[in-house]
Each structure stands twice: as C-alpha cells, then as structure tokens.
Amino acid sequence: MAKHHVTTTLNGNPVEFLCETQQTLLDVLRDELHLTGTKEGCASGDCGACSVTVNGRLVCSCLMLGVEAEGKKIETIEGMANGAQLHVLQQKFLEHAALQCGICTPGMLIAAKALLECNPDPSETEVRYWLAGNLCRCTGYNKIVEAVLAAAVEMRRT
Amino acid sequence: MDTPTSYPEKKLKVIGTSPVRPDGVPKVTGLAQYGADFNLPGMLWGKVLRSPHAHARIRSLNTKNAEALPGVKAVLTAADLPEQKFAYVGPERIAVNYWHMTRNILAREKVLYEGHAIVAVAATSQKIADEALKLIEVEYEVLPHVIDVDAAMASDAPLLFEDMITRGIEPPPAKASNISKRIEYKLGDIDAGFAAADEIVEMSFKTAPVHQGYIEPHACIARTDSDGQSELWVSTQGHFVVRTFVAKLLNMKTGDLRVHAAEIGGAFGGKTVVYLEPLAVALSRKSGHPVKMTMTREEVFKGSGPTSGASMTIKIGVKKDGKIVAADALFKYQAGAFPGSPVMNGCMCGFAPYDIANMRTIGYDVVCNRPKAVAYRAPGSPISAFAVESTLDAVAKKIGMDPLQLRLKNTAKIGTPLIWGPKHTHAGFAETLQALAKHPGYNAPLGKNQGRGMASGYWFNGGGESSATVSINEDGTAVVATGSPDIGGSRASTALMAAEALGIDYDRVRPIIADTNSVGYTQGTGGSRVTYATGKAVINACNKVIAELCARAAKIWKIEVEDVIWEDGHARPAGKKAGAFEPLSLKAIAAQRSATGGPVTASAAVNDGGPAPGFSTQFCDVEVDPETGAVKILRWVAAQDVGRAVHPAYVEGQIHGGVTQGIGWALNEEYIYDKDGHLINAGFLDYRMPVCSDLPMIETLIVEIPNPNHPYGVKGMAEANIVPPMAALANAIHNAVGKRLTDLPMSPPKVLAALSAR
Numbered sequence: 001m002a003k004h005h006v007t008t009t010l011n012g013n014p015v016e017f018l019c020e021t022q023q024t025l026l027d028v029l030r031d032e033l034h035l036t037g038t039k040e041g042c043a044s045g046d047c048g049a050c051s052v053t054v055n056g057r058l059v060c061s062c063l064m065l066g067v068e069a070e071g072k073k074i075e076t077i078e079g080m081a082n083g084a085q086l087h088v089l090q091q092k093f094l095e096h097a098a099l100q101c102g103i104c105t106p107g108m109l110i111a112a113k114a115l116l117e118c119n120p121d122p123s124e125t126e127v128r129y130w131l132a133g134n135l136c137r138c139t140g141y142n143k144i145v146e147a148v149l150a151a152a153v154e155m156r157r158t
Numbered sequence: 159m160d161t162p163t164s165y166p167e168k169k170l171k172v173i174g175t176s177p178v179r180p181d182g183v184p185k186v187t188g189l190a191q192y193g194a195d196f197n198l199p200g201m202l203w204g205k206v207l208r209s210p211h212a213h214a215r216i217r218s219l220n221t222k223n224a225e226a227l228p229g230v231k232a233v234l235t236a237a238d239l240p241e242q243k244f245a246y247v248g249p250e251r252i253a254v255n256y257w258h259m260t261r262n263i264l265a266r267e268k269v270l271y272e273g274h275a276i277v278a279v280a281a282t283s284q285k286i287a288d289e290a291l292k293l294i295e296v297e298y299e300v301l302p303h304v305i306d307v308d309a310a311m312a313s314d315a316p317l318l319f320e321d322m323i324t325r326g327i328e329p330p331p332a333k334a335s336n337i338s339k340r341i342e343y344k345l346g347d348i349d350a351g352f353a354a355a356d357e358i359v360e361m362s363f364k365t366a367p368v369h370q371g372y373i374e375p376h377a378c379i380a381r382t383d384s385d386g387q388s389e390l391w392v393s394t395q396g397h398f399v400v401r402t403f404v405a406k407l408l409n410m411k412t413g414d415l416r417v418h419a420a421e422i423g424g425a426f427g428g429k430t431v432v433y434l435e436p437l438a439v440a441l442s443r444k445s446g447h448p449v450k451m452t453m454t455r456e457e458v459f460k461g462s463g464p465t466s467g468a469s470m471t472i473k474i475g476v477k478k479d480g481k482i483v484a485a486d487a488l489f490k491y492q493a494g495a496f497p498g499s500p501v502m503n504g505c506m507c508g509f510a511p512y513d514i515a516n517m518r519t520i521g522y523d524v525v526c527n528r529p530k531a532v533a534y535r536a537p538g539s540p541i542s543a544f545a546v547e548s549t550l551d552a553v554a555k556k557i558g559m560d561p562l563q564l565r566l567k568n569t570a571k572i573g574t575p576l577i578w579g580p581k582h583t584h585a586g587f588a589e590t591l592q593a594l595a596k597h598p599g600y601n602a603p604l605g606k607n608q609g610r611g612m613a614s615g616y617w618f619n620g621g622g623e624s625s626a627t628v629s630i631n632e633d634g635t636a637v638v639a640t641g642s643p644d645i646g647g648s649r650a651s652t653a654l655m656a657a658e659a660l661g662i663d664y665d666r667v668r669p670i671i672a673d674t675n676s677v678g679y680t681q682g683t684g685g686s687r688v689t690y691a692t693g694k695a696v697i698n699a700c701n702k703v704i705a706e707l708c709a710r711a712a713k714i715w716k717i718e719v720e721d722v723i724w725e726d727g728h729a730r731p732a733g734k735k736a737g738a739f740e741p742l743s744l745k746a747i748a749a750q751r752s753a754t755g756g757p758v759t760a761s762a763a764v765n766d767g768g769p770a771p772g773f774s775t776q777f778c779d780v781e782v783d784p785e786t787g788a789v790k791i792l793r794w795v796a797a798q799d800v801g802r803a804v805h806p807a808y809v810e811g812q813i814h815g816g817v818t819q820g821i822g823w824a825l826n827e828e829y830i831y832d833k834d835g836h837l838i839n840a841g842f843l844d845y846r847m848p849v850c851s852d853l854p855m856i857e858t859l860i861v862e863i864p865n866p867n868h869p870y871g872v873k874g875m876a877e878a879n880i881v882p883p884m885a886a887l888a889n890a891i892h893n894a895v896g897k898r899l900t901d902l903p904m905s906p907p908k909v910l911a912a913l914s915a916r
Contacts, residue, residue, distance in 0.1 A: 020285075036195035037188015039423070041373040042455040046842035049373055077188035090186040094178045097807035100646035100815065102185035103192060103374040103423025125851075132851040135842060137371045137424050138646055140814030141850040143807070 008069040010035075011079025019066035026050045028066035029076060037077040037106045041135065048134030051107035052076050058114040060133075077106035080113065088158075089113055089151045096147035100138035108134050112148045120156055124149065172657045172664050173870050176807035179650040180669055185421070193377030193393025193420045198448035201379065202231055204434070204441050205287040205451070207277040207294050208461060209269035212303035212527040212835025213316065216265060216276070216296060223293035224279055229286035232445035233294075234278040234437060236264040240409045251502050258496040260407055262530055263436050269298070270318055270495035271527050272836050273460025275433070280441040280449045303527040303835040307469045307492045310336040310526040318495065318525045338497035341505050341521040343577040351484025351516030355475025359552045363545040365884075365902040366828035367467040367492060370534045371819070371847050374423020375458045380438035381448040386410075388439050391418045395429045395643055396682020401674045407436045408443070415439065418673040419643040426819070427533030430682050433462055459840035463532025464829060466491040466499040470545040472508075480559045480567040485509050485517040489542055494530040499523045500538025503618075506578050507881075508542035510616040511565070511587050511773060513574045527835050533684060535816060536617040536877035540823065540884060544902065547613035547885030552898065561612055561889065562600070565775075566591050583770075586799030586863040586873075590614070590775040593797040593859045600777060600795075607784060608792065609894025612777035615881020619874030620685025621766030625678025626695035628656065628703050629759040634745025636660060638699075639672040641680025642692040646815070646876070647808035651689040652696050654804050655870060659700035661727025662744055678763045686874025689804055690865075691766045697869050702760030710747050710754040715739050768867030772878030774798040776817065780890040787910030789825055789891060791852070796882075797859035801873025806860065812876045813858045820883025822848045828903050 003018040010033070019028045026043070029035045029052070038061055041049035045063040052061045053075040080087045089109050092098070099105045108131065115122060115130040122130065127148050128141070136144060184190035221233045242256035260266075265276045277294050281287040302316040309315060315336055323330050326340040352358060378392035388410070394400050397417040405412045422429060434451040441449040453461065468491045475484035487508055491499035501521035509517050519542075554561040569588045575581050594600055594612065604610060627639045638656045642648055649669040657664040680692065704724045711729030712719040721735040728741035751758060779793040796813050803809040826846040830839045839845045864871025884902060892898045897912040 030194075034197070035188070036191070039192070039374070040194065040452075041375070041423075042842045044455065044841055044843065047373055047455075081187055086183070086186065093186050094182040097176060097179070097647070097805075097811055099182070099185055100808070100811055101372070101374070101422060101424045102181075102190060103372075103421075105185055106188045109186060124855075128851040128853070132849040135373055135847060135849065137373055137426070137819070137847065138815045139811055140818035140848075140856055141853055142814045142856055143811055145850065145855070 004067045006067055006070050008071065009073045011075060021067065023066045024062050025064040025066050025069055026061040029061060035076055035078050039103055039106060041103070048111060049104055049107040051110040051134065053110060053114055058111055077110060080109060087113070088154050089148070092147040092151040096143045096150060098139065098143040098147035104134060104136040108136065108144060116152055116155060120152060122152060170658060170870065172654050173802065173804050174806065176805050177650070177664050179647055180653055181644060181649050190421045192374055192423045194452045196379045196391045196420065197450065198379060198381055201448040201450050202280040202282060202445060203284045203287045204278055204280045204438055204449045205291055206275045206437065207291045208457070209265065209272060209274040209276060211269055211298055211300050212272050213301040214269050214298035215301060216268060217299050218297040220295040221277060224290040227286065227290050227293060229282040230279055230290045231282065231447055232280040232441045234440050234444060236266040238440060239264060239407060255497070256406055259403065262496055263407060263432070271529050273457065273529060274495065275461060278437040278441060280445050280447070304336070305526055305528060305831050305835055307467060307490050307524050307526065310524050311490065311522065318527065336525045337522050338493060338525055339523040341502050342518065343505055344518045345575060345577050346516035348484045348486050348516045348518050352475040354483050356478045357556050358473065358475045359549055359556055360471065360473040361549050361552060361900060362471045363548065363900045365468045365541050365544060367464040367528065368534070368823045368827040369459060369464040369845065370426040370428035372424030372426060372428055375453040375455060376434055376462060377452040378435050378438050379448060379450040380442040382439070382442040384446070387414050388442065389416045390435060390439055391420050392435055393420045393422045393429060395422065395425045395645065395684050397643065398641055398674050398679050399430065399682045400432055400435050403432045404436045404439050408440055416673055416675045419671050422643050422645055425645055426535045427537055427684060428463055430533050430684050431463065455842065456840045459845065460837055461529060463494065463529050465534035465537060466493065466531045466541060468492065468541045470542065472545045472549040474549050474553050476553050476557060478557055480557060480564050482512060482514050482568045483516060485514045487519045487542065487546065489519065489521045490524055491521065491541065492528065492531060493523050493525050494528045495525060496530045497523055497525060499531045500533065503538030504542035507539035507616045508546045510576055511570055511614050512568045513570045514568065517577055519577060528829065535819060535880045539615060539617050540820065540881045543613065543615045543881045544884040547882065548888050548900065551611070551885070551889040551892065562591055562595055565614055584865065586861065587773040589861045589863055590773050590797040590799055593861055594775050594777055594795065597795055597859065599793060604779060607894055608779060608781045609890045609892065610777060610779050611886045611889025611893055612775065613882040613885035613889060614773065614775040615878055617686070617772045617878040617881060619690065619769040619772050620687035621691045621769040622681045622687055623765045624680045624692040624695040625761065625763040626692065626699045627677055627759065627761040628696065628699040630703060630744065630748050632748055632751055634662065634743070634748045635666045635668065636662065638667055638669045638696055639677050640669065640692050640696060641672060641677045642688045643671055643683045645683050646812060647805060648683065648688040650808060651804045652693055655693045656696050656700050658870065659697050660704065660744060678761060686772065686876040687769065690769055690868060690872045690874050691764060693872055694766055694868060695762045695764045698762035698764065699760045702762060703758060706758050706760065707744060707747050710750065711742050713754050714742065714750060770801060770865035770867065770873040772799060772873060772875055774878040774882055776882040776886050778886050778890050780887065780894055782891060782894045782909060784913060787906035787913065789887065789904065789909060791821065791854055793854060794856045795859065796856060796879060797861055798875060798879055799861040799863050799873065800875035801865040801868065802862055802871035803860050804870065804872060809860060809875060810858045813879045814856045816877065816879030817856050817883055818848050818853060820880045821887065824884040824887040824902060824904055826903050826905050
C-alpha cells in the first residue's frame, strides 16, 4: 500500500512526511524525521517517555498514529529551548539534578510544561499526580518535583 | 580488603559542591544519543524469535522460508555460534560460564523460559524482519516446567539440565538436580550460641523476582567491514565487558571489535551482560550491513534478567539485654534458567552489619524456567536483608527493646569478624543508626492504622580495574577520558575530582567516556565502583600530569624539578628557590607546551582493592488502608555513610532512587506466571513500579566517614540504599496493623488477606 502524505506543524515549522498506516507518531518522529529526543520506553502508553503535545494537549506519541498528525501542531523536546536559550524547566532540571540517566527527561519536561501551561501554581500533590504517567526509575521523583515547583515560581515571576 | 592506607586531610575546594553536570544540556534538549538513537546508512533491522514455552526440547528448526523472504539479509541460529567450553571463569562471586552464556544468547538443545531467544534475523525493514520471524518453523517437545524455588528444589522437580550435579557438597550428590551450588559460611559455634540464648526467633520468608525496570529497553547497532573489523554502539554499563563477551561468543580477536558506550537509559545491574550485542555483531558480519536491534518492553521483561526470587529461613538467638548470641540463615535463590544467582552475596551480606559471635549462612543457587537472573542494585543483599532485618524486628519486640537500640547494641565495628573470614576494616554503620536516632521524626506520634518501621543494610562496594587519560589543552582546559559509562552523574563526580586535583575550575574539565580502543580496560559501571575506583585512576593521571607540569615549570625557570611544588593550580618555586619566581598557572604552562616538551598528557590504571563498604539505615511511616490493603508512605528518612559526598545533589539522588526501587520491590513489583509458565504481566501497566504520586519527599541524612583508601575519602554509595526498604516497610506495616508480612510483594491483596486472617 502506498504511503500516506501528512502535512503538519512540528515545533513551529511546517513539516511534511510520508508514513505507513501502522506507524505511530513516535515511529515517525524517530525513524522518519530523525528526532530521537522523544523516547520509546514501552510503546503501550504506560511510561510517558514518548510524551509530546498535539495542539497543546499532552499525549503519548506511541498511542497516536502518524497519519493523525495531519493538520495538527506537534511540540517535541527538540522545540522546547529557544535556540541556545534553555526553557526555565530545562534549566531547573539541570540545577536541581533532576535527571540521572536522563531517558525519561524529555517526556518529563514535556509533561511538566503542559502542566504549568494549564496550572502555573501547582501544589506538590498536583505535580505528583500530573507526572504520575511519566515513569522515572532513577530519581525517586524528589528532585523532579522540586525542579518543577522551582520552575513554576520562576515562570510566575517573569 | 586491603589494609587502609591514609591520605593526609586536605581542605577541599570543589569536591562537595553540586554544579550542573557536564553532560546535562544534551539530556534536557533531547540531543543525547542513547542506544536506540543511532542509525547508519544502509542499516538493517534485527529481530529475535523467542520461545513461547517455558520449557521445551527443540526437535527441529527450519529457517529456509525466512531466508527466502525478499529483504531478509541474514538469519542466525545457535549453529552459527561456536560451542563454548563448560567452565566457570573468574572470581566465584561473579563467575561466568560461556557454555551457559551462548545458550542464553541463542537456545541450542532446549528452550528454558518463555522469551528465550532462538533465531535472529536481519532485514531491510522492521516489518520484513517481523514477517521473517513468522516463517521460521520450530518443532518443540514441550516439557514440564518449574518456576518457584522451593518447587525447583523438590526431588521430583523437572530438571533444566539432566546432568547438573550440585557444586559445593562433598562428596558430590549422585543424583542430578536443579540445585547448581551450595554455599556455607560459619563463624563460632551456633549450637552453643543458641543454647545460651534467652529467646530464639525463627521465621521464614519469600520474595518475588523483580526487574531492574530501566526505562530504556536494550538497544545496539553494529557494523562490520569486509576485513572483519567490527564496531558496536550500545547502551551498556560496561562496553569493555561487552567487547570481552562478544569477542568470546563469536570467536573474534578482541582488537577487532571497537565498542562505543551510548548514553544509557538506566540499568541498575541489568545491562552488565549481553543479549542483542553478539546477535547484532554476528548479523552484521553475516550480512555485510550495519544491523540495529532494540528490544520491546515485553522482550525486556521476558528475555532480560530480573533479580532472584527467594525462599529463606532465619533463626536468631538473643540475650534479654539485647545481645545477639547466635544467628542462622538458609537462603534459597532462583538463578533463572542458568546458574548464577547472587545468593553468595546474600550469604555474605545478611549478617554483615552485626557483631555476632556464632553465625552460619547456607545458600542454594537454584535454576528454574525463567530468565537468567542478572545483577540488580546491591545484588543479593536486599533479599537476605528483608529476611534478616524483619527477624531482627521480631527479636526486638520479643525482648521489648527498640529495634534501633537492638542494632546499636550489636553493631559491627572495625575489627569485628565477617562471616566469610576477614574483619571489618571500616566504620560507618553505627553512625547511620545514631543519625536516625537523633532524627525528631523517629519518636514522633502516629495516628490510627499508622506504623513506623526501621531497617539497615550492608553492601560491599566495588573497586577493581579502571583506566583514565588526562590531557591538558593549550588553553589550560583538561580532557578527562575514562572507560566508565555514566549512569547517574559519574562524569560530574570525576570532573570534580580532576578539578580538585589539578586545582582548576570545574568548568575547565571536560570528562568523556572513551570507546574500548581509545582508553585502557575498565570494568563495568557497577558495584558502586566508578566514583571510587575510576575516580582514583583519574586522580592518579592528574598527579602524573602535575608532575609533568612541574617539570615544564622547572624548565621555564631553569631550576631543578625538585625545587618546584604544585599548589592550588600553580607551579611554585620551593625549597632553596622559594619565592625566586612568580608562580605559573596551569594555563600559563600549557600555553608553552610546544616549547617545553610537547603534549601534556598522562594515563593511569588501577586494579583497586581498597573499597570501603556502605551502610544504610532507614525508617519509614506508613498508613494501611484497612478497606483496600493499600499501604501509603507518609514519611521516609534514609541515613547512609557515603564516605565523602563528592557531588551531594547526586548523592541524594542515588539515595532517593535506591529507596524508591526498594519501595516498589516491597509493595508491588513481581513476576506473575500462568500455569503454563507464561509471564502475564510483561508491561509497565501490570508490572507496577512506583510512580510520582505514590511517594512523599524522601529525606536523606548523609553521613560522611571518609574512606582512608581514597585521596578524597570516597566510598561507593549507589547501592546500599536499596537494601533496607523492604524490611523497613514490613516492620512498619506490622507496627501499623499488628500483622507480620513475610511474603513480598506486600501488595494490597496480600495485606488485605493478612488483615482478615485470624
């Protein structure tokens, strides 16, 4: 079967790609567009390592087909920094040592950004429940939660 | 353990600070390259056919149709791999047997667990590779299987190896069994010890196998040139170890295989062995194309190593005043499909924190139809500690003593004999107990259905072989190359130590992980050995560089090198020449490199025998929901002796991570099998690891009793923290609801069953 032609906006840029019907958005990002910052941890929507936003909504890109990106706005970790200027969340993750191996970090950052966009002043509990779909096996989540709360404070200030 | 040497106390400048890690930015921008992130032109995809049966004889194997499928470039079976000699190689605690290893890579006579690899194919797309797997015909003779360790030890159990005679028994038993090995350690006279006891407590325990649960599945990519030179990029804890294993399994010259350590997305012991790597290299050799292989999450659960499940009995005799006079333990650990559980570690670590005159530990290494056990953070110690530390809690209750005071009363000290012969040469345990005892939370009041539990733990920590090369650039920056993959911040810790040694700023040191052909041999990142042992190699290389820099300064000043000292990042004239010249900075000397003798670079290698063990003591408060059996963690406080916290934020992070993995092990994680030996929870939804909302903030109490065998006092510290949590939780649950749980995980159904039992 012929491949599908998909037109989308990726990290603010117009992007076209060809994909097979069964390819997930995650497959397309990694294998077709070579954006490997979005990670595959489970391919079943349980770990959150492949988190992206689609029209501003947080989704697991392993649970969405590539063809479903037609006409949508996709944001991935590669679009989070403004050029060389890191996003406040990225900076706080570094300062708070909120990553060890770093494999969950892109998904964690995307999820945290989505949280702060809808709730700029979350409590610790709200952060913990929002990030409950993003598995981290290294950190025990302590420093991730601290970094997100610190980023929220700074983002409210600016 | 070597006799401690002593380094002079130094005032430290950068060690003990927590700067941003050198490899941080690419990890927050998505640019860091992990195992699955590498691609090569003309690359094929490799896939693995795995056994659907827990135990079966392979009657026949036909790959012809798969080979004929357009797009398939290579098919690999065990017949393509050389047979290996049956021998246990290396130190007993971590011995490998290549006869077993090659059979785990690709099954030969039998499949021994569901998920056991049988055939690997390489094709031009993932889809074609998947189709090829479906065309492979395997005729199985399904055999009875055994999963549970006690069942596997029964005399009528189905045998995985019909000729396996238990090692460690004299004379050897006449009959084959699933018991690969028996181990026994003894100290004093336990019969006399128990005879002298006022109270004796005996309890039995079971633990479920748990997976390391790294978020990144195994992944690698290999290429081979027509002259037989191969290259491999892989997510691993030890790329030198991968090189050794792959070269041996494929009968290659070690120098013909260059292995690059990709960024590694978690490992915790699980990436110290090989699965896909020999297949990818062999497929690339057979096909002439680069071959990329990744595991699915299901393959990770079914085909890679969890740690052992176990069955254990502990007996402890105590005087009324709390002095333990005898301790006896029986540890039966599942090895999985091939021998090699960490039961020896369990036997050594279980009673190691304590001064007990009469003790014995007996261990059995038992094969069963499940993936071969692989190291998991302090391998073996958390399992035995769950049993020992739970029993100690019951002992404390029996004599009406606070459990922390009971441990303080029996703390091992420098000079206390260890069960395997040597004496403790390092302190640190008592200090963790004292840190907890002083914590205001330890005596804080609790509410209904709430309880507090504490436990301790021991881990050896590792030394061993490490190499490093330090090169000074013309602008006075330094490149530090080591052979240690960075799992959780070791680039930061080695850069801090190099900056401290050289006397330059942290951000002028660039640490890198060199490939196997670019730096000397280095054992894997494991056993909490990197910051300690690789750190020592780095410091030694820095000291050689400093000697060279002093020589260059002497040349510039035209004085004897004996009259130059290195202080604070500067060469200074000393002795009879003191004050004769302005000090020269590292940068100033580096700028004159060419004129004074050329490149400034030095390598150092260590085979270190002086690691100090780690001790951790923790308490937690829990609330048990009497309706659901769910255990909510209200508070967690973890004290650990870390020697010296080189980068305190990452030290805290290691403690948080170890505690959290222990919580998952204690409360939810387990391998669940159906009656046919199929794993039915091979995914993150049903294999329930702790998520963010399960946990409170974990409080760390960093105890620093410097290791005299390290210039900066460093001890390994990444593992001891996973040892206490299971028992701490069992003890807390007991205190909350009056029920002693002895079977892990203490999941809601089990807690509920305990609550409803009379």
